Amino acid sequence: MSEQVFSAVAAPAQKSNFRTVALIIASAMFMEQLDATVLATALPTMARDFGVTAAHMSVALTSYLLSLAVFIPASGKIADRFGAKNVFRIAIAIFTLGSILCGQAPSLGFLVFARFLQGLGGAMMMPVGRLVLLRSVARSDMISAMSWLLVPALIGPIIGPPVGGLIVSYLDWRWIFYINVPIGVLGITLVSIFIGDIREEKPGRFDFLGLVLSGVSLGSLLFGFEMGSRDGGGPDIAILIGVGLVSGILYVLHARRHPEPILDLSLMRIRTFNLSVIGGSLTRITQGAHPFLLPLMMQIGFGRSAAESGLITFATAMGSMSMKAMAPIILRRMGFRISLVVNGVIASLCYAVCAAFRPDWPSSVIFAVLLVSGFFMSFQFTAYNTVAYDEIPASRISSATSFYTTFQQLMLSFGICVAATALHLSTLVNDHPRPVPSDFSAAFLTVTAISLLATYWNLKFPRNAGADISGHKQQKKSRTATRRQAEAIASNAEDTVD
Structure with a gap:
């Protein structure tokens, strides 16, 4: 990637606090991811309060998805025109306002409107947050910053269901939305203090x-x-x-x-971006299915409570958090291509182990498997999300973030569909009145097979892909220079002996 993306556009004051910038953006994304998964748990209770069936409440989910689909592609162009910092700050404010209105909703119709408003804020937060990171962090710090950024995307869907269950059980469902308010206010304040105002000098036609x-x-x-x-x-x-x-x-x-x-398809001609989109999309199908299948298997297949399920599945989030310090070291040592190929296979096989889970498995063993799974899958997305921008010129970075985030959201949703379809077909074929552990096994193996297909595209990455970002090339050159120096010393020693 052009040095302008990570260096020329990053103010010196911001190069030293990349973790602060990454965590500010991550907090906003965590708020969004948590909200999306917490709501599903509360839908039956909300339906009762609104006097409708639980099936009718699906419109509260789909109105949010519709807003995301409409506005995510426009986010990059809007950020270019009005400034990434301003748009990101406004996005947090809109999402927070939408959360307040959701909490105050007197009817289902009002809730749908408020969720659509939330989606507008969420559509701006995801890609523009990543754009802020790319334009605010030095090139040498990008892998570490991206590792911090990806943690909430993995934690939110995992802890959402148990948090939702606790709120619905001991508080009012409206607190699901009110918990976003302090996070949003804090986020707006921190963005104003720590993130610089960087924008495209000549925004294009909308x-x-x-x-x-x-x-x-x-x-x-x-x-x-x-x-x-x-x-x-x-x-x-x-x-x-x-x-x-x-x-x-x-x-x-x-x-x-x-x-x-609005979605620049010509970006797919850029090799590393193309491969990251395709490989990442296949892998995200598995990642989207994981938080959908695990809680259902624990509660329906194993008969465990929502609280027990939440405590066990939280291991995935812990694994992803432990990865953030290791990613720069591994990528510097192995480079992006080898890391994506080897780690991608390991991450997929770890999820395949989930197919073997049974009610008599000790919780500690299940916890350990999910911990390792979270580590490897989080590393895979850190690598994809970083190398994707390796060859993107500075003038196209906003278009690239919108494009990438759009496909990311689409594939995560598609992962739920694939998992649900596989689960449903297995129950029909085996004539089960409700899903049993073997049906969940079939679903896990189905999505695992899809993510393994990404290996074909991972092998297509150039050997030096992202070398300037990971430091792999420099490390290799350093080892070569050291070896040559040692050979020269040895040769001189031989001459002296002669």
Whole structure:
């Protein structure tokens, strides 16, 4: 990647506090990830308060997904025009305001509106937060900063269900949204103090037609994937996915003619970005399925309580946190290509071990497996999310973050759909009235097989991919120079002896 991305645009004062910048952005993302998973636990209680069935409450989830699908592609262009710091700060404020309105919602219709507003803030927080990091952190600190940034994305979905269960059991469901308020206020304050105002000098023309077409396509696909994770709705799912595909084709035709499309498909011509998107997408299907399958298996398949399930599955989050200090060392030693190939296989096989879980397994053994799984999978995403920007020029960094985040969200949602479909098919084939451990095993093995496919694309990475970021090339040169120096000394010694 051009040195401008990590060095020229980063103020000297910010190079020394990359952990602060990364944790500020991570806190905002944690708030969003936690909110998304906590809500699912509270839906039955909320439905009772609103006087509707639990099935009707799905609109509270899909309205948020729709907002994400519409506005994520526009986030990079908006950040270029108004400044990444300003947009990120406003995004946190909008998400916090939406949380307050959700907590005050007197009806389902009002909640849907408030969730859509939350989604608008969330759509800006994800890609713009990453853009702030890329433009605020020195190149040499990027791997460590990205490691800190990815922790909340893995922790939120894991601890969300038990936190939601505790709130619903001992407090009012409205506190699910109120807990975002202090985090949001703190985030706005810290952004104002620690993050510099960096923006694109000449923002391009805004692509309104592309925004509509991409929004309809991604929104329909996300709705279809989300509905696919539940029983029923077959015709509706087919219609939504059909509309999404048609709109997507129309968008591709439009993007080829537009000079600055809202989702720049030409970015896929950049080799490291292309491989990171494809390999990362396949792996994220597994990651999206994991927090969906584990709690269900623990509670439905093993008969454990929500609290017990939450304490065990939290091991994945602990594993991901332990990874952040190791990632720079491993990548400096092995480089991105070898790390992605070897670690990708290990991470997938660790998730495959989850298929062998049974009710009589000791909790300590399950905890250990999930701890190791979290470590390796978190490392994989740290590597993908860093090397993706290796060859992206500074002028296209905002477009790249929007594009990358859009596919990330899409694949995580698709992972839930694949896992739910595999689970449902296994119960039908085996004629089980409800899922049993063997059905969950089939689902885990299905998503594991998908993530293993990423190995093919990982092998396509150049051997020197991201070498300037990881320091792998410099380390190799240093070892070579040392060896040559030793050989010269030995040669001189031989001459002296002669």
